[in-house]
Amino acid sequence: MKVTISDVAKLAGVSTATVSHTINNTRYVSNETKEKVYRAIAELGYTPDASARSFRTGKKKIIGFIVPDIANKFFATMIESVEKYLSAHGYQLIIANTRENMEREETNIRLLTAGLVDGLLVASTMDDFQRFDALIPAGFPVVLVDRVFEEKKYSSICVSNFQPIYRSVCRLAGKGDRRIGITGGLPRLSSTQERISAYRQAMADCGLPEEEGLIQYGDSLENSACACLDKLLERRCDAIIVCQGMMASETIIYLHQKGIRLGKDIDLVSFVDYDSDVYTLYADQMDTIIQPVEELGEAAGEEILKRVESPEAPIFEKVLTSAYKPCSLSVGPVRGEA
Amino acid sequence: MKVTISDVAKLAGVSTATVSHTINNTRYVSNETKEKVYRAIAELGYTPDASARSFRTGKKKIIGFIVPDIANKFFATMIESVEKYLSAHGYQLIIANTRENMEREETNIRLLTAGLVDGLLVASTMDDFQRFDALIPAGFPVVLVDRVFEEKKYSSICVSNFQPIYRSVCRLAGKGDRRIGITGGLPRLSSTQERISAYRQAMADCGLPEEEGLIQYGDSLENSACACLDKLLERRCDAIIVCQGMMASETIIYLHQKGIRLGKDIDLVSFVDYDSDVYTLYADQMDTIIQPVEELGEAAGEEILKRVESPEAPIFEKVLTSAYKPCSLSVGPVRGEA
DNA sequence: CTGAAAGCGCTTACAG
DNA sequence: CTGAAAGCGCTTACAG
Secondary structure, rough: OOHHHHHHHHHHHOOHHHHHHHHHHOOOOOOHHHHHHHHHHHHOOOOOOOHHHHHOOOOOEEEEEEEEEEEEEEHHHHHHEEEEEHHOOOOOEEEEEEOOOOHOOOOOOOOOOOOOOEEEEEEEOOOOOOHHHOOOOOOOOEEEOOOOOOOOEEEEEEEEEEEHHHHHHHHHHHOOOOOOEEOOOOOOOOHHHHHHHHHHHHEEEOOOOOOHHHEEEEEOOOHHHHHHHHHHHHOOOOOEEEOOOHHHHHHHHHHHHHHOEEEEEEEEEEEEOOOOHHHHHOOOOOOEEOHHHHHHHHHHHHHHHHHHHHHOOOOOOEEOEEEEEEEOOOOOOOOOOO | OOOOOHHHHHHOOOOHHHHHHHHHHOOOHHHHHHHHHHHHHHOOOOOOHHHHHHHOOOOOOOOEEEEOOOOOHHHHHHHHHHHHHHHOOOOEEEEEOOOHHOOOHHHHHHHHHHHOOOEEEEEOOOHHHHHHHHHOOOOOEEEEEEOOOOOOEEEEEEOOOOHHHHHHHHHHHOOOOOEEEEEEEOOOOOHHHHHHHHHHHHHHHOOOOHHHEEEEEOOOOOOHHHHHHHHHHHHOOOOEEEEOHHHHHHHHHHHOOOOOOEEEEEEEEEEEEEOOOHHHHHHOEEEEOOOOHHHHHHHHHHHHHHHHHHOOOOOOEEEEEOEEEEOOOOOOOOOOOO
């Protein structure tokens, strides 16, 4: 049979209140009494029932994280880092995987907010803020991660998407590239939109012609790079910017198989999954943009716990910066000079 | 204020029992009554409190998964597949990440089994069965995944480790390799042990000399491959078997950087993370062993739900088989023949 | 310094 | 066909 707090109280010869208080250190208990309680707990092998406790206090000590694609190393690493922060603060993390599907996101938000978690981290796949907002119970602690909405109703932690892409275009233009193609993730995502608009602005600023066909979109999941690349190659690009981490390795492989040499036949800049050792191989052949995933996760954990403790805290927006790692051979001769 | 079942009952003019039964479809309710209830629910925006419900019923509809390393794509993919199965059956998944640390595993098992989840999936990093067993409350539904103990007390879903490694050695021996090195994960893990013992047996069966220095162990996390490789290369191996998925890409990169050509200077066989597109690049240069991660996850989900429903169900052991993908150029001339 | 008791929001025998 | 009420295992004012 299940051992309850009353069993302990009975055996220790005290009230359940005293047992509860000694366990939780929530009011003074004399040392003798404490000892009796602990002895009884040990003898019975008592463990407080988390589900009763959270029902009673309304606190589950669980945070939910709605993730678009758990097999994407960017998110997997972020989850790891969020989990690390939370567990250090006595919280557990529940993951829900949407695979960039809005209905799945909807279902999961409903489920998790219905008494399962104390707060929610969301890397949303939605583009409609009203629809998203309607799912969140009033006052429920929410932090948007990596992807934001224009409406600033929720706290958010994300990465500056504009700067690295703008810089990429400038660097490529500086090398003499004129036809610069770009592949992004799902067009509806704020991250994709920011990146594409940085591209557009930089192209204009550098005086390079824009062309719709030079912009291609994938689905932010695996195996969408090749179709994009085919279209870009048709357009005879000098350079390609891959602004979606999942596409990076696919791109490298695909170009390799086509016999197109990086840094020679084509210039490449790519967002890269954090910590992915594969790219060190290509450090001398391409520029890489590395997102601060771990900081992102930690900041997200910090902010959601803050909101759980004080739901009325002011909205907070944090924008982190990616590292831009120029091709290690970029000091070589500019094309056309040789 | 929170809307409760009594608010609904009051507004609908029925008892809480009736509200509960119409929500859960758990006894006959007349259509008119149902309609009154649903109208009240809609009007008040009522959502049943999951935490009260699970406290009452003792069922949380949550499964816990203790994972050694969530950033390892093998486990990330498995999580995805478990989560898919569970959510299709109305369950949520909670992840705990141990980073191959026994203390963290202990803490997490204690936490999760104390009323947080209905059942537990564990890819354990422990080698001491007694210690593990002591953490599990009597009768608590547990399924071991990927890694097992000799004691057959719990159900398990894992992959046959013996066969692919045995075959690797035979294939390499058949190519004329004699000095075959192997790198494994943590020595304490059953998966590592099975692989190494398959190697030993195959080496003996093929009449190849064994040598302690040809066996190297990593830590089953990222960045442990290079040290192993250094030691193997010192021993002047003809071939290397990488029997830990995380090490695969590190190995390829490292050999590449050293100017050692796959299939020419050295033969390589490697376990490979599921679905990892990088390896298609090397399909003509190495043998790969691909584990059935998705099936593993699905089978694990199936078994844990079975045990949650009927905890007394007989112990079940499932062993899946990996795909062995021989190097696509292996039909070429055997070394020494040319 | 500690206890008696209410109550969190549900579900579910029991009763009619 | 439906209701009154007990009770799941805790925590926490209230009281002394």
